[in-house]
Amino acid sequence: MKLLVTGGAGFIGSCFVRMALRENRAAKVVVYDKLTYAGNLENLQPVARRPELRFIQADICDGDAVETTLRDESPDAIVHFAAESHVDRSIHSPAPVIETNFNGTFTLLEAARRFGIKRFLHVSTDEVYGSIEEPLDADENYPLRASSPYSASKAGSDLLALSYFTTYKLNVTVTRASNNYGPYQFPEKLIPLMISNALEDKPLPIYGDGLQIRDWLYVEDHCRAIFATLEKGRPGQVYNVGGNCSLPNIDVVRRILQAAGKPESLMTFVTDRPGHDRRYALTNEKLTYETGWHPEVGFDEGLAETIQWYRENREWVAHVKSGEYQRFYDLNYKSRG
Ligand code: NAD
Numbered sequence: 276m277k278l279l280v281t282g283g284a285g286f287i288g289s290c291f292v293r294m295a296l297r298e299n300r301a302a303k304v305v306v307y308d309k310l311t312y313a314g315n316l317e318n319l320q321p322v323a324r325r326p327e328l329r330f331i332q333a334d335i336c337d338g339d340a341v342e343t344t345l346r347d348e349s350p351d352a353i354v355h356f357a358a359e360s361h362v363d364r365s366i367h368s369p370a371p372v373i374e375t376n377f378n379g380t381f382t383l384l385e386a387a388r389r390f391g392i393k394r395f396l397h398v399s400t401d402e403v404y405g406s407i408e409e410p411l412d413a414d415e416n417y418p419l420r421a422s423s424p425y426s427a428s429k430a431g432s433d434l435l436a437l438s439y440f441t442t443y444k445l446n447v448t449v450t451r452a453s454n455n456y457g458p459y460q461f462p463e464k465l466i467p468l469m470i471s472n473a474l475e476d477k478p479l480p481i482y483g484d485g486l487q488i489r490d491w492l493y494v495e496d497h498c499r500a501i502f503a504t505l506e507k508g509r510p511g512q513v514y515n516v517g518g519n520c521s522l523p524n525i526d527v528v529r530r531i532l533q534a535a536g537k538p539e540s541l542m543t544f545v546t547d548r549p550g551h552d553r554r555y556a557l558t559n560e561k562l563t564y565e566t567g568w569h570p571e572v573g574f575d576e577g578l579a580e581t582i583q584w585y586r587e588n589r590e591w592v593a594h595v596k597s598g599e600y601q602r603f604y605d606l607n608y609k610s611r612g
């Protein structure tokens with residue numbers, strides 16, 4: 276199978292590409308990525324010499340570039356990861372988030388329809404369900420109640436993708452995963468930011484009371500779920516992908532400090548995020564029932580591997596933290612006190 280992977284130089288997309296090539300799951304992988312601040316060719320370095328890999332630097336909002344790629348490459352499937360993926364950035368600066376996540380997805384869907392692409396897997400998030408009251412878990416029919424520009428842009432693009440199945444019979448499947456963590460994650464999200472600060476003995480900024488709940492999914496488990504969906508998922512369906520690991524943020528931070536051998540005095544409570552969703556929770560039952568997939572990596576194991584990776588890859592961290600990172604860090608955290 277020949278795959279076109281948008282956002283394949285980002286955190287999850289690059290894990291998917293590395294796995295696809297290492298495990299010989301694809302005959303050819305074409306990565307289509309704009310290389311925004313979050314895209315990094317170093318993430319593909321372990322498979323860079325594989326002849327089955329081609330990299331195209333282009334924007335999913337650029338209809339001509341998308342069409343040229345589909346014409347030249349004729350992929351069997353598009354696996355669509357490319358997105359502006361960070362809630363805090365979407366609050367400070369929503370325009371690029373709407374442009375890439377909604378209009379970019381539209382551009383891809385249109386081209387996929389015109390070129391008769393046989394499979395379109397749209398990678399989405401459990402954040403589209405918004406905050407969920409205890410003791411409920413969202414299934415795929417739960418109402419969409421997105422709170423941030425990021426989650427609203429993802430909810431909109433999910434609906435748009437599904438409309439292409441209903442209206443044009445494009446073979447679209449949507450996955451909605453919970454919070455991912457693992458190696459190569461840009462240190463703006465909770466886990467890599469806390470690990471990276473802890474390793475540098477810097478304060479760990481916890482929003483509000485730190486009792487917000489997220490479900491944590493190891494990135495390789497997420498990618499295995501996407502392979503399972505590509506293989507066995509039904510057209511026009513949505514599949515939740517969760518890690519069966521629900522934790523308050525403060526517990527996650529404590530575990531990071533403990534595993535990294537750093538003191539709890541590094542924890543710092545800062546002003547909360549506007550519109551902060553209190554609790555995400557989802558059920559995997561549909562995906563497990565239909566494909567047999569289930570998460571394999573427990574949180575302690577995944578966290579230990581992730582911390583070890585950040586310890587051993589200080590150069591990667593230094594590269595991604597140079598330049599733009601510090602500007603955003605100051606913008607997001609200085610005003611929080
Ligand atoms: P990321 O920010 O690490 O990577 C995004 C990638 O997309 C980067 O390589 C970037 O260069 C590329 N990109 C951004 N805008 C683009 C554009 N206009 N054209 C082409 N490429 C562009 O993101 P991630 O964490 O790997 O997330 C990947 C996908 O998974 C996203 O769709 C996200 O919504 C979804 N998701 C993420 C999580 C999570 O916890 N990170 C959880 C569930 C779902």
Ligand code: TYD
Nearest residue numbers: 362454463464465466468480481482487524
């Ligand atoms: P994040 O990794 O940004 O993912 P999302 O908002 O998409 O779930 O944040 C995860 C949780 O951690 C969320 O409740 C916000 C919180 N958080 C902090 O407390 N401090 C931080 O510096 C960051 C980045 C997040």
